[in-house]
Amino acid sequence: MSQPQLRQEFSRRAEAVSAVVKTVESLEDAFAQAARLTREQGGACLAAPGWEPGELAALQAACEREGLELITQGLRERAGQFHTGLTRAQWGVAETGTIVVDSASEDLRLATMLAEMHVAVLPAANLRADLFALEDEVNRTLGRAPGYLAFISGPSRTGDIELVLTLGAHGPRQLHILLLEESS
Amino acid sequence: MSRASRREYHQRLKEALDNRFLGQTLARFQGNYRGSREAGFAGMDFPALAAEVGAAKDAALGRLEELYEQFKAQAEAAGAQVHLAADAAHAREIIADIAAQTGSRRIVKSKSMTSEEIHLNRHLEAQGLQVTETDLGEWIIQLRGEGPSHMVAPAIHLSRSQVAELFTQVTGQKQDPEDIAALVEVARSRLRRAMLEADMGISGANFALASTGTIATVTNEGNARLVTTLPRVHVALVGLEKLVPDLNTALKILRLLPRSATGQLISTYVTWITGAVECAAAGGRKDLHIVFLDNGRLALSQDPVFSQALRCVRCGSCANVCPIFGKVGGHTYGHVYIGAIGLILTYFYHGREAARELVKNCLNCQACKVNCPAGIDLPGLIKKTAGLVMAEQGRPLKNQLMRRVLTNRPLFHFLLRRAYLAQKPLARGGRLIRHLPLFFAPDQEFRSLPVVAAEPLRDRWQRLAPRVSNPRLKVALFGGCLTDFVYPEQGEAMLKLLAGRDIQVDYPLGQSCCGLPAAMASEEETAREVARQNLAALEAEHYDYVLTLCASCASHLKHYPRLLADDPAWTQRAEHMAAKVIDLASFLQKEVGLEPVAGRGAKAAYHAPCHLCRGLGVHQAPRQLLQGAGYDYRPYEDEEVCCGFGGSYSLDFPELSAAILERKLKQVTATGAELLVTDCPGCVLQLEGGLDHRGSPIRVRHLAQALAEAQGK
Numbered sequence: 001m002s003q004p005q006l007r008q009e010f011s012r013r014a015e016a017v018s019a020v021v022k023t024v025e026s027l028e029d030a031f032a033q034a035a036r037l038t039r040e041q042g043g044a045c046l047a048a049p050g051w052e053p054g055e056l057a058a059l060q061a062a063c064e065r066e067g068l069e070l071i072t073q074g075l076r077e078r079a080g081q082f083h084t085g086l087t088r089a090q091w092g093v094a095e096t097g098t099i100v101v102d103s104a105s106e107d108l109r110l111a112t113m114l115a116e117m118h119v120a121v122l123p124a125a126n127l128r129a130d131l132f133a134l135e136d137e138v139n140r141t142l143g144r145a146p147g148y149l150a151f152i153s154g155p156s157r158t159g160d161i162e163l164v165l166t167l168g169a170h171g172p173r174q175l176h177i178l179l180l181e182e183s184s
Numbered sequence: 185m186s187r188a189s190r191r192e193y194h195q196r197l198k199e200a201l202d203n204r205f206l207g208q209t210l211a212r213f214q215g216n217y218r219g220s221r222e223a224g225f226a227g228m229d230f231p232a233l234a235a236e237v238g239a240a241k242d243a244a245l246g247r248l249e250e251l252y253e254q255f256k257a258q259a260e261a262a263g264a265q266v267h268l269a270a271d272a273a274h275a276r277e278i279i280a281d282i283a284a285q286t287g288s289r290r291i292v293k294s295k296s297m298t299s300e301e302i303h304l305n306r307h308l309e310a311q312g313l314q315v316t317e318t319d320l321g322e323w324i325i326q327l328r329g330e331g332p333s334h335m336v337a338p339a340i341h342l343s344r345s346q347v348a349e350l351f352t353q354v355t356g357q358k359q360d361p362e363d364i365a366a367l368v369e370v371a372r373s374r375l376r377r378a379m380l381e382a383d384m385g386i387s388g389a390n391f392a393l394a395s396t397g398t399i400a401t402v403t404n405e406g407n408a409r410l411v412t413t414l415p416r417v418h419v420a421l422v423g424l425e426k427l428v429p430d431l432n433t434a435l436k437i438l439r440l441l442p443r444s445a446t447g448q449l450i451s452t453y454v455t456w457i458t459g460a461v462e463c464a465a466a467g468g469r470k471d472l473h474i475v476f477l478d479n480g481r482l483a484l485s486q487d488p489v490f491s492q493a494l495r496c497v498r499c500g501s502c503a504n505v506c507p508i509f510g511k512v513g514g515h516t517y518g519h520v521y522i523g524a525i526g527l528i529l530t531y532f533y534h535g536r537e538a539a540r541e542l543v544k545n546c547l548n549c550q551a552c553k554v555n556c557p558a559g560i561d562l563p564g565l566i567k568k569t570a571g572l573v574m575a576e577q578g579r580p581l582k583n584q585l586m587r588r589v590l591t592n593r594p595l596f597h598f599l600l601r602r603a604y605l606a607q608k609p610l611a612r613g614g615r616l617i618r619h620l621p622l623f624f625a626p627d628q629e630f631r632s633l634p635v636v637a638a639e640p641l642r643d644r645w646q647r648l649a650p651r652v653s654n655p656r657l658k659v660a661l662f663g664g665c666l667t668d669f670v671y672p673e674q675g676e677a678m679l680k681l682l683a684g685r686d687i688q689v690d691y692p693l694g695q696s697c698c699g700l701p702a703a704m705a706s707e708e709e710t711a712r713e714v715a716r717q718n719l720a721a722l723e724a725e726h727y728d729y730v731l732t733l734c735a736s737c738a739s740h741l742k743h744y745p746r747l748l749a750d751d752p753a754w755t756q757r758a759e760h761m762a763a764k765v766i767d768l769a770s771f772l773q774k775e776v777g778l779e780p781v782a783g784r785g786a787k788a789a790y791h792a793p794c795h796l797c798r799g800l801g802v803h804q805a806p807r808q809l810l811q812g813a814g815y816d817y818r819p820y821e822d823e824e825v826c827c828g829f830g831g832s833y834s835l836d837f838p839e840l841s842a843a844i845l846e847r848k849l850k851q852v853t854a855t856g857a858e859l860l861v862t863d864c865p866g867c868v869l870q871l872e873g874g875l876d877h878r879g880s881p882i883r884v885r886h887l888a889q890a891l892a893e894a895q896g897k
């Protein structure tokens with residue numbers, strides 16, 4: 001599959017499982033979108049663990065613009081208080097609309113589990129056709145113990161009451177994937 | 185005692201059948217599932233992929249101990265503690281000890297069938313521990329004090345009103361049954377709190393990767409992630425059969441598991457945990473314990489026949505497609521494990537008493553088998569399990585009789601002829617017996633029964649069979665008991681269709697029952713003996729084809745090579761014969777090519793016999809022939825669902841046979857068909873008997889008859 005095809009298929013599949021996929025030109029753009037979404041939904045706090053110090057300045061600025069509190073660690077103590085979890089995703093899988101998030105860090109895990117909305121920034125260059133095309137990468141990650149690797153496809157859901165599909169069972173109610181176009 | 189447990193089981197079945205909500209929910213569930221599954225597998229070669237998973241699992245099962253050692257070394261190097269529990273009690277002890285040593289009082293769990301298997305909650309609660317299930321369905325049934333009724337959707341037997349009522353009690357606030365999102369919200373907020381406060385999380389695992397010591401969970405709700413992340417202690421309870429060598433094997437399974445379970449291409453969360461990860465609540469790293477459960481698995485993995493059962497990846501599909509599950513649900517169609525695989529595993533994990541009645545409750549319709557992503561021959565194993573139960577408690581009288589009668593063809597045929605005389609007065613001159621004296625066959629009133637023919641096909645043969653001087657094809661007809669002794673007219677219709685086409689058809693008189701009834705009654709030795717007799721009688725080497733009008737006979741004849749696999753003197757002969765077996769529709773399409781009939785014929789619905797569509801993989805031929813013969817073909821949704829006959833099944837489980845038949849006939853009637861066509865005399869018996877009993881004007885015809893009538897023959 002060519003890059004545009006991968007992107008198209010990934011978006012189609014991710015949207016089919018109720019994720020929202022958007023393209024962003026830069027990290028600044030991604031941060032701005034995450035902060036704006038948070039404010040629009042009435043959130044007051046954005047949790048963003050795992051970002052480099054150099055990147056945090058831009059994120060801090062975006063949060064300030066929207067009047068949000070930014071937290072980057074100690075998420076367990078703040079459970080229930082942050083609306084958004086903003087993380088990176090390492091890879092994307094076109095066949096199933098899946099993002100792969102290396103979440104060995106506890107804060108990173110909590111950001112993707114306890115937030116009402118999970119926003120993941122995924123470099124478009126890291127899209128693959130299917131899980132088998134990611135086998136080597138995943139194997140390498142599993143080999144770096146201890147580790148916690150998550151394949152995430154859409155927001156949390158349940159069909160346990162009369163098979164009626166309901167989003168947001170235990171995890172985030174929304175998943176936004178920001179496909180980052182820049183090559184870096 | 186055995187009678188009492190039989191009565192009790194049938195009582196429970198009756199209660200389930202009388203539960204209207206349950207019936208509706210299950211029907212909707214199975215209907216939705218069929219569509220979702222089909223969409224999930226669109227464009228994929230399912231049989232090939234299932235065979236691949238089966239082979240990969242078999243390879244792993246062949247070296248479980250080695251995989252366990254490898255896993256243990258890897259996981260412990262990554263900071264986990266790995267335990268091996270010999271049986272259920274041992275596993276419960278290990279987990280209770282971990283709770284005691286870590287001072288854990290509050291426990292949250294994500295869904296784990298293995299923990300259900302060992303009845304873990306009961307044990308932990310008896311130790312004064314507080315256990316909360318966090319999967320929504322599991323939480324619901326925990327609050328109700330029930331077990332799961334499905335391996336993937338544990339509360340599928342409950343309505344929204346029942347859940348709303350329950351949650352009203354739990355919260356003390358009135359809950360609206362129509363607002364399902366609000367009901368889910370109740371669980372979300374309650375359980376979030378429980379998970380934040382818990383000391384210990386217990387999860388299952390879908391895979392354990394020996395190469396890296398990784399365990400993986402596959403879930404939709406996300407509770408397994410919270411359960412494995414928030415509490416300071418994590419205990420994963422894992423059946424030994426979940427061990428796979430590496431990621432590649434796991435990915436192969438993962439490609440099929442969610443598609444088979446719900447039709448999803450992948451579940452929302454697939455989580456791979458390697459070792460003791462960072463955990464602030466534990467003051468650094470998680471206290472991770474991985475408890476492997478043997479409970480008979482190692483021994484089972486060494487069994488040449490039953491090790492297949494350990495391939496199961498717990499997708500639940502074998503329940504989703506089972507017509508019996510669709511009528512009664514999982515509380516009566518399983519013990520802890522549910523559906524076809526449950527019938528088998530109950531015997532091995534929970535013992536003979538729990539399995540005794542359950543394991544008989546299978547129509548052998550093959551629906552589970554063709555849908556199983558691990559390629560398990562579920563109905564075959566069910567019959568073999570029933571055989572084990574029988575061997576332990578002594579063969580019932582009727583099995584001993586069956587052996588005596590079936591292996592002695594002259595005696596068998598003598599008894600059939602005598603049956604004609606005995607039945608004659610009951611039929612009051614008609615072809616069907618409407619009311620049987622109750623002592624003869626209780627609960628059989630849901631359908632009329634056919635009368636044994638005055639003159640079986642074998643006696644008519646000399647008179648009817650065409651004499652062909654220079655045949656282009658030589659065909660041996662395998663009649664089977666029903667065509668021969670009950671429906672000889674179906675054989676006559678077939679002869680009319682083949683007349684004048686230079687085809688010689690012989691009826692080797694030494695042939696007897698195909699032996700399927702013996703196999704169904706777990707009388708394997710009888711089935712083998714009858715198979716050898718038929719092979720000798722048919723002399724298939726002299727023929728181009730062995731033709732049969734009975735789909736069940738055909739698929740059983742094709743099974744002879746496997747049946748006689750341990751008998752080298754016969755295997756080859758069986759293989760040669762099996763290769764020549766063909767059903768009527770395929771034979772007509774391949775070798776005859778009936779002339780199309782123009783004009784508008786009768787409105788005809790079709791019933792696909794299990795052993796034709798799934799047993800032989802014949803789907804389109806009969807429908808095409810009907811349309812070619814000018815019939816106004818009327819499709820309906822459940823065409824390929826079993827009619828509920830299942831041979832002696834309909835005698836042993838009349839209440840279910842009737843319920844499954846009812847569903848089929850309702851759909852057939854709704855098509856407006858005047859004619860119901862099928863190509864198996866067993867199905868004819870069931871369908872015709874059911875329609876006659878309802879006083880329906882719809883006529884039932886074997887495909888041979890329908891085609892001959894259309895041709896004006």
Ligand code: SF4
Nearest residue numbers: 496497499500502556
């Ligand atoms: S036996 Fe096959 S169909 Fe049934 S649950 Fe197991 S894997 Fe699924």
Ligand code: SF4
Nearest residue numbers: 506546547549550552
């Ligand atoms: S063979 Fe048919 S009746 Fe028997 S368990 Fe499988 S699906 Fe159910």
